[in-house]
Amino acid sequence: MIEETALPDVKVVTPRWFEDHRGAFCETYNRKTFAKHGIYDVFQQDNHSISAAANTVRGLHFQAPPHAQGKLIRVVAGVILDVAVDIREGSRTYGKWVSVLLSAENRKQLYVPAGFAHGFVTKTPDTEVLYKCTDIYAPECEGTIRFDDPEIGIDWGIDPGDAILSDKDAKATGFAAFSSPFVYA
Known part of the structure; x- marks a missing residue:
């Protein structure tokens, strides 16, 4: 099911799971099924993140272009609050965000173009x-926006002072100083 x-x-x-006495099986990605729902991306790289x-x-x-990435995210152990922010200049939802709880239990995935x-x-x-990811990692194209930027106003469900951040994320640009490489078409 794609919502x-x-x-x-x-x-x-939300992939369809098939269970029997042996366990369970699902397709986490099927190009034909995704295309029926307007997702035509072809994925180029898989990543695995572990947070202690x-x-x-x-x-x-x-x-940023020319190595802009769409992502299909899922959790295989634990729980995350997953967030996407529209950074396409000219979009009616520019600077707006959405969050979804993803867990190993609920087996949901989030597609972020x-x-x-x-x-x-x-x-x-x-x-x-x-x-x-729809493109390879290209460090010269990567960008970061401050997670707790007040202009965006994401409710992470934690006190920002309790966040464990990488050095890169701790030094991220605020949204007011952000210049988007994306234009809404």
Whole structure:
């Protein structure tokens, strides 16, 4: 099942699981099924993130053209609050965000197309996140926006002072100083 969110093109994907006496099986990605729902991306890279502690914040990240990335995110252990922010200049939802709780238990996935910043906060220790990307990692194209920027106003469900951040994320640009490489078409 693929559901729309409050942000155009960001979608919640709930794979259909088949269970029997042996265990369970699902397709986490099927190009034909996704295309029926307007997702035509072809994925180029898979990533696996492990966060030891709850309150670990990763993001808000994006890659600019020519290596802009769409992502398909899922959790295989633990729980995250996953967030997408529209950073497409000229979009009616520019600077707006949506969040979805993803967990190993609920088995939901979030599809975040290029033109959106992405981040998450872990709600449990030892959280493992897998995500597919539509382009390769290109450090010269990466960008970061401050996770707790008041202009965006994301409710992460934690006190920002309790967030565990990388050095890169702690030094991220605020939204007011941000110049988007994306234009809404």
